[in-house]
Amino acid sequence: xxxxxxxxxxxxxxxxxxxxxxxxxxxxxxxxxxxxxxxxxxxxxxxxxxxxxxxxxxxxxxxxxxxxxxxxxxxxxxxxxxxxxxxxxxxxxxxxxxxxxxxxxxxxxxxxxxxxxxxxxxxxxxxxxxxxxxxxxxxxxxxxxxxxxxxxxxxxxxxxxxxxxxxxxxxxxxxxxxxxxxxxxxxxxxxxxxxxxxxxxxxxxxxxxxxxxxxxxxxxxxxxxxxxxxxxxxxxxxxxxxxxxxxxxxxxxxxxxxxxxxxxxxxxxxxxxxxxxxxxxxxxxxxxxxxxxxxxxxxxxxxxxxxxxxxxxxxxxxxxxxxxxxxxxxxxxxxxxxxxxxxxxxxxxxxxxxxxxxxxxxxxxxxxxxxxxxxxxxxxxxxxxxxxxxxxxxxxxxxxxxxxxxxxxxxxxxxxxxxxxxx
Numbered sequence: 001x002x003x004x005x006x007x008x009x010x011x012x013x014x015x016x017x018x019x020x021x022x023x024x025x026x027x028x029x030x031x032x033x034x035x036x037x038x039x040x041x042x043x044x045x046x047x048x049x050x051x052x053x054x055x056x057x058x059x060x061x062x063x064x065x066x067x068x069x070x071x072x073x074x075x076x077x078x079x080x081x082x083x084x085x086x087x088x089x090x091x092x093x094x095x096x097x098x099x100x101x102x103x104x105x106x107x108x109x110x111x112x113x114x115x116x117x118x119x120x121x122x123x124x125x126x127x128x129x130x131x132x133x134x135x136x137x138x139x140x141x142x143x144x145x146x147x148x149x150x151x152x153x154x155x156x157x158x159x160x161x162x163x164x165x166x167x168x169x170x171x172x173x174x175x176x177x178x179x180x181x182x183x184x185x186x187x188x189x190x191x192x193x194x195x196x197x198x199x200x201x202x203x204x205x206x207x208x209x210x211x212x213x214x215x216x217x218x219x220x221x222x223x224x225x226x227x228x229x230x231x232x233x234x235x236x237x238x239x240x241x242x243x244x245x246x247x248x249x250x251x252x253x254x255x256x257x258x259x260x261x262x263x264x265x266x267x268x269x270x271x272x273x274x275x276x277x278x279x280x281x282x283x284x285x286x287x288x289x290x291x292x293x294x295x296x297x298x299x300x301x302x303x304x305x306x307x308x309x310x311x312x313x314x315x316x317x318x319x320x321x322x323x324x325x326x327x328x329x330x331x332x333x334x335x336x337x338x339x340x341x342x343x344x345x346x347x348x349x350x351x352x353x354x355x356x357x358x359x360x361x362x363x364x365x366x367x368x369x370x371x372x373x374x375x376x377x378x379x380x381x382x383x384x385x386x387x388x389x390x391x392x393x394x395x396x397x398x399x400x401x402x403x404x405x406x407x408x409x410x411x412x413x414x415x416x417x418x419x420x421x422x423x
Contacts, residue, residue: 009059010046014128016067017041021135028112030137037134046128056310056342057281061224061250065166066196076162076192082407083156083186090160091169091195093139104149110140110172125200127254130228133170133200140172143185147178147206154184154212154401161195161223168196175202177209179234184212184401191219194249199227205237207261212400213241217251218411221276221418224250231257233264233293242399243270243299244408246415247278247307255284259293259321270299271392271408274307274339275418281310288316288354292323300392301332303339304419314346315356322353332362333391335384335419385416 007015021038025031047054071091078088078098087107088098094109101107125131145151159171175185187201197219205211219225225248233239245251257266272280286295301309315326332341345358365387373383389412396405396412 008048010048013046013059013062013067014041017046017128017132017135020067021132024136024138026112030110030112033137034135037131040131041128041135044128044131053283053312056308057250057252057279062196063166066168066224069165069167071161071163071167071169071195074162074164074192076160078158078160079190081156082188082404083154085153086156086158087141088158088160089141089171091162092171094141102151102153102155104146104151105155106144106146108142108144110137110142112138125228125230126256127228129198129226130200133172133198133228136170137172140174142174142176144176145178145181145183147180149178149181151183154186156186156188159187159189159197159199161189161191161197161219163193163195166194168198171197171199173201175204175211177205177211179206180208181206182210186214186216186404188216189219189225191223191225193220194222194224196224196226199225201228202230203232203239203241205233205239207235207237209234209237211237211239213239214401214404215241215243217243217245219246219248221248221278223248226250226252227254229253229255231255231266233257233259233261233266235261236263238265240267240400242395243268244411245270245272245280247272247274247276247280249278251278251280253280253282255282257286257295258289259287259295260289262290262292264293266295268295268297269395269398271395271412272299272301272309273412273415273419274301274303274309275305275415277306279308283312285314285316286326287318288321288324288326289318291321293321294325295327297328298395299330300395301330301341302335302388302391302416302419303332303341304335304416305421306338307419308340309342311341311343311360312346313358314348315358317349317351317354317356319350321351324351324354324356326354326356328358330360332360333388334362334364335388335416336421338421381420384420385413388416389413
């Protein structure tokens with residue numbers, strides 16, 4: 001934003017978001033959704049340094065262009081697919097000609113053409129950026145899987161942001177699994193150019209269903225990404241969610257899991273790697289609202305050069321949620337002296353009959369291990385990459401789909417190379 005502007009940055013952000021939302025209002029099936037979100041935006045402040053969950057993350061990297069300009073697609077090759085079935089969105093707009101969907105998945109667009117779109121827009125979103133996404137909702141996808149349906153092969157959703165100037169795009173994805181259904185979703189983000197992606201994803205798993213979810217974020221180093229992920233596992237369902245994040249100018253990852261039906265199980269894991277002067281901020285909350293649910297979280301971060309990692313993991317056990325079993329672990333590795341990590345685990349418990357654990361660690365490369373590798377003739381940079389890879393490889397080895405792991409390993413090696421200080 002302009003250094004000479006009189007208004008505080010968060011006020012400017014709000015004003016521009018409101019102006020864009022008002023300009024995009026139109027008469028269609030999504031009008032109630034947009035108007036409700038607009039009303040929430042009008043009574044909500046955008047975050048600044050005084051906002052507790054944003055105290056380590058500044059929005060100063062946003063320019064006037066990021067907010068005022070809607071991303072305009074430039075010619076760019078699509079990355080090679082990770083699955084046979086792939087859906088493509090470019091700058092938030094669905095591309096039917098580039099997409100292939102299995103016959104047993106129903107696709108509905110958030111383009112205002114269907115009343116279903118308005119009915120399924122979630123009220124579980126609680127951040128200004130998610131409400132901004134709702135207030136400007138003009139396209140996006142809902143994927144619906146019927147009861148007792150098994151999707152044998154993974155489905156990839158590629159969300160590509162592309163522009164040659166600072167701009168923004170809104171992406172929206174909702175996945176609804178029916179009772180006792182099973183599916184694997186690869187949610188993959190790519191960016192070319194200095195684009196701000198404001199992404200909202202909702203995963204709703206029906207009773208007894210099984211969902212494996214991958215969220216892969218490997219975007220242009222000059223891009224920005226503010227993402228909201230809401231997970232709602234149903235009774236006796238099993239959701240596994242793995243996230244892979246590479247540092248860019250700003251990456252903010254807000255995750256909210258709502259355990260509101262007994263017997264639900266959720267496993268979340270992730271790897272995030274900071275490069276250059278990138279900034280990655282993970283804010284993850286799991287709400288245990290009912291008895292006898294299980295959640296596990298294991299996230300590992302690595303920061304190189306002058307990158308900064310922020311992690312705030314929170315487990316909230318509501319009154320009456322007896323028999324809850326919840327675990328949270330965040331482990332971090334500093335690859336260089338100039339890197340920084342801020343990590344904070346939280347437990348908020350209003351019930352006695354629960355089993356909860358949480359912990360974080362932050363350390364440097366083991367000097368003895370590094371010396372051992374160097375004494376075997378391995379160059380210092382390669383030795384650091386090997387140790388960094390070993391730090392997170394257990395998460396890749398545990399993935400249900402090794403095709404994703406095989407894609408991730410060379411990506412991780414490249415990310416570790418880019419985490420080395422510039423010479």
